Amino acid sequence: MQGDKYRYDRTTPRVPTARPGKQLAAGQLPSGSLIVWDTEILAKPVSSDAPSGMISLTRRGSIMRPVLHLVGCGTRPTEDLPDFAAELRIADWEPHIIASPVGRRFVDTDHAAGCSGQPVRWDLDPDDPVSLPKAHCVAVAPATFNTITKLAAGIADTLALAVTAEAVGARLPVVVVPWMNSSLANHPQYDRAMRTLREWGVQLLPADQSQSFPWALLRERLDQVRTELVHAS
Numbered sequence: 001m002q003g004d005k006y007r008y009d010r011t012t013p014r015v016p017t018a019r020p021g022k023q024l025a026a027g028q029l030p031s032g033s034l035i036v037w038d039t040e041i042l043a044k045p046v047s048s049d050a051p052s053g054m055i056s057l058t059r060r061g062s063i064m065r066p067v068l069h070l071v072g073c074g075t076r077p078t079e080d081l082p083d084f085a086a087e088l089r090i091a092d093w094e095p096h097i098i099a100s101p102v103g104r105r106f107v108d109t110d111h112a113a114g115c116s117g118q119p120v121r122w123d124l125d126p127d128d129p130v131s132l133p134k135a136h137c138v139a140v141a142p143a144t145f146n147t148i149t150k151l152a153a154g155i156a157d158t159l160a161l162a163v164t165a166e167a168v169g170a171r172l173p174v175v176v177v178p179w180m181n182s183s184l185a186n187h188p189q190y191d192r193a194m195r196t197l198r199e200w201g202v203q204l205l206p207a208d209q210s211q212s213f214p215w216a217l218l219r220e221r222l223d224q225v226r227t228e229l230v231h232a233s
């Protein structure tokens, strides 16, 4: 998996990066390694003289336990995302909760980490390197007006948007559950964004704020995605 590993590039790191030639133990990220991914987010390829084993924490797991990037935005149902992640974990997904910066305010991160078995991630911070396995699927639930319109405009200025944009570009299954009031849903830009996302193959689930958030519907959709992933493997 070395070939498709990437790291976030900064010209003036505050802390030393791993030096070419320095070997790191398996599973060890170099201290001050900035942001290290096994995806292509906001990144360029690690140079060929990068130390081997540098990014061994990142990997894509077995299709029998697919990796799900579970993105929660700045709205109330994000409070329930950890419990949903716990449910998915029991159903043999490997969920990683990624909150938008406002979404982070709705998540009890300790509880969420206990539920998903993974730390909650919420932003690109060079002083706090992020390591994530490559996703088999991304679910944005709940998805705000802000995130939906930005995603459709190709904006990836938060970790939540970056992982989702990358999944769209990689033609991975992306499931979005919009959650907003009718005024925002009637904004002309929203209609355009929804059409764009549909054209791109993003799966949009219906939701209605006069009812509770459709976690069961999302769960059904993810079960189908999982079956499709297994059959395609």
Ligand SMILES: Cc1cc2nc3c(=O)[nH]c(=O)nc-3n(C[C@H](O)[C@H](O)[C@H](O)COP(=O)(O)O)c2cc1C
Pocket: 072, 073, 074, 075, 076, 100, 101, 102, 103, 143, 144, 145, 146, 147, 148, 158, 179, 180, 181, 184
């Ligand atoms: C308590 C609260 C509830 C909110 N509910 C919604 C909502 O249901 N839908 C929505 O689109 N925005 C909602 N917002 C506004 C978003 O949080 C705001 O637009 C934010 O910039 C979204 O950022 P994000 O898309 O990166 O999560 C809410 C904000 C607060 C403080």
